[in-house]
Amino acid sequence: MSKFRKEAIAFSLFFLAVLLIDIVIKINWDASLFRYISKGSLSILLIGYYTLFHKESSSVKQFFMTLALVFFLIGDIFFILYEIQLYYIFAIFSFGLAKLFYVFRFSNQSDFRVKQITPALTFCFLLMMLVMxxxxxxxxxxxFPTLFYFFVTTLFVIFSFLRRDHVNRQSYNLVIIGVFFALGSDTLAALTSFYHSDIPYQNIAVMLFYGVSQLLIVLGIVKETNMAVEEGRVLNENEQFKD
Known part of the structure; x- marks a missing residue:
């Protein structure tokens, strides 16, 4: 078992344990000091893990990824006081900005064909329209805050799919699965907040989906290998071998 795999599994188990503690605290002592600690710890753990183990070749991508995680942390804190309207709006915008920075991190300097994004765009558009x-x-x-958030979420989904031909399969799969967990969390959160507040196990499901989505995305980014760079490295090695 590789060093990365051991560290990833150990971190994932620890993160999930903290997530379960946070869910228990949310159910029993929401908006308490304990909740600030437990929920804030999740984003802090992700920031720490990414900072220690990322393999970013670009400082710009590292900057965008760090900003995304920081704004998720800010949004988490505001969401604890969601019953205060202004804080709820701040939380929505913080999460929207976080996803926008994810979009910047996912982007690659290459052209794409419309048919590449059609499935993701269609699915996301239909889901968002149904929820709206x-x-x-x-x-x-x-x-307007919700419209902004849904628009950014659509970009978030599209750009996660556009990574397909540019990164290794493991990284791509982890991020895509994380994106779908994020969609599940966002959909449930919107429905419980503005449509039906008695969905079974809503508090557990929203936080569980959100936490797992963040974990998978960070693991996927840490595991990412740029295929163009990797192919160039292999070609150089082959040329040196021939020489």
Missing amino acids: YLINDNLNDFF
Whole structure:
């Protein structure tokens, strides 16, 4: 078992344990000091793990990834006080900015064909339209923040799919699965907040999906290998071998 694999498994188990503790605290002592510690710890763990084990060749990508995780941390803190409208709006914008920085981190300097993004765009658009249809009557002052968030989420999904031909398969799969968990969390959060507040196990599901999504995305980014760089390295090695 490789060093990365051992560290990834150990970190994942520890992260999931903290996530379960946070869920228990949310159910029993939401908006307490304990919740600030438990929920804040999740993003801090991800930032620490990424900082220690990332293999970013670009300082710009590292900057965007770090900013994304920092804004998720800020959003997490604001969401604890979601009953205060202003804090809820701040949380939505913080999460939106975090996903926007994920978009910047996922982007590659290459052209793409429309058919590459059609499946992801269609699925995301239909899902967002369905959710907006269900919650629209109850959004009120949250209409534009929610619209902004859904727009960024669509970009988030599209650019995660566009990584396919540029990174190794393991990294791509981890990030894509994480993106779908994020969509599940966002959908449930929107429905419970603005449509139906009695969905079974809503608190557990939203936090579990959110936490797992963040974990998988960070693991995927840490494991990422740029295929163009890797192919160039192999070609150079082959040429040196021939010489």
